[in-house]
Amino acid sequence: MNNRVRELRGKLGWSQAQLGDELGVSRQTVNAIETGKYDPSLPLAFAIARLFGLAIEQVFNPDA
Amino acid sequence: MNPILRRYIADTWMPTLAYFACVIAAAVLSERTGSATLRVLAGMLPLPALAWMAWVELKRLRRRDELRQRIELEAMTIAFAISFGIVAALTFIGLYGRIELPLHLAALVMAASWIGAQLWVRARYHYWWRQEGEDAAEEPRNEVTPP
Numbered sequence: 569m570n571n572r573v574r575e576l577r578g579k580l581g582w583s584q585a586q587l588g589d590e591l592g593v594s595r596q597t598v599n600a601i602e603t604g605k606y607d608p609s610l611p612l613a614f615a616i617a618r619l620f621g622l623a624i625e626q627v628f629n630p631d632a
Numbered sequence: 633m634n635p636i637l638r639r640y641i642a643d644t645w646m647p648t649l650a651y652f653a654c655v656i657a658a659a660v661l662s663e664r665t666g667s668a669t670l671r672v673l674a675g676m677l678p679l680p681a682l683a684w685m686a687w688v689e690l691k692r693l694r695r696r697d698e699l700r701q702r703i704e705l706e707a708m709t710i711a712f713a714i715s716f717g718i719v720a721a722l723t724f725i726g727l728y729g730r731i732e733l734p735l736h737l738a739a740l741v742m743a744a745s746w747i748g749a750q751l752w753v754r755a756r757y758h759y760w761w762r763q764e765g766e767d768a769a770e771e772p773r774n775e776v777t778p779p
Binding site: 592593594596597599600605606608609612 | 697698
């Protein structure tokens with residue numbers, strides 16, 4: 569599954585640790601999501617989308 | 633003291649102390665009784681404390697962030713599969729090979745499998761022990777609010 573988390577985080581100028589703090593997860597979790605090693609749980613995916621003010625399908629692409 | 637270590641000690645000191653107290657009590661009681669049944673019962677004394685330790689570890693796992701939970705569960709699954717295979721093989725070697733294998737070998741195999749699986753899974757997710765200090769996932773999380 570592809571995602572735009574790194575791109576969206578970059579636009580806000582946040583570090584992985586800052587995003588992790590906002591989401592209540594570790595920096596390593598953010599890094600694993602961005603590099604595609606780990607697909608987040610549904611609650612975390614919704615939290616990420618809500619944080620960026622987007623719909624979940626605008627952040628995560630399950631077809632890729 | 634490292635806050636993660638402090639939290640770990642706060643969570644686990646009571647069941648650990650209970651376990652060691654039960655082990656000592658079991659050793660003393662089994663020495664003082666002549667009945668085989670009572671010795672078996674004395675040998676089972678540490679089991680409730682072990683169950684308490686397992687429950688505390690489970691509660692700790694549930695508090696962690698989701699990647700860490702995944703790492704622990706993947707490592708435990710892999711370690712179980714490997715150690716079960718090795719112990720089963722050793723059991724058959726012991727049965728048919730007429731070789732005396734000590735029981736504690738199973739504990740060593742399980743420990744080694746768990747360590748190996750932890751290294752394997754942590755390498756996959758680039759999540760090493762030294763990074764755990766950065767892991768703020770030990771405490772319960774607040775509701776996520778958009779900026």
